[in-house]
Amino acid sequence: MSIAIMRVLRAELGIDLMNARAVLSRVLDGDYSGTLPEMEYLARALRKSGVSAAATRP
Numbered sequence: 001m002s003i004a005i006m007r008v009l010r011a012e013l014g015i016d017l018m019n020a021r022a023v024l025s026r027v028l029d030g031d032y033s034g035t036l037p038e039m040e041y042l043a044r045a046l047r048k049s050g051v052s053a054a055a056t057r058p
């Protein structure tokens with residue numbers, strides 16, 4: 001599952017593998033944040049790739 005998430009992060013955020021690993025850790029810890037539209041965009045991309053994801057407000 002982590003590999004699928006990192007693929008989406010790299011594609012959608014335009015980041016390299018090292019940064020994707022760091023972002024993955026933050027995402028899995030629930031510590032990754034942004035505006036609701038940004039998070040919904042990312043959640044949609046994750047769902048499209050088969051990863052269960054939801055954008056939530058803190």
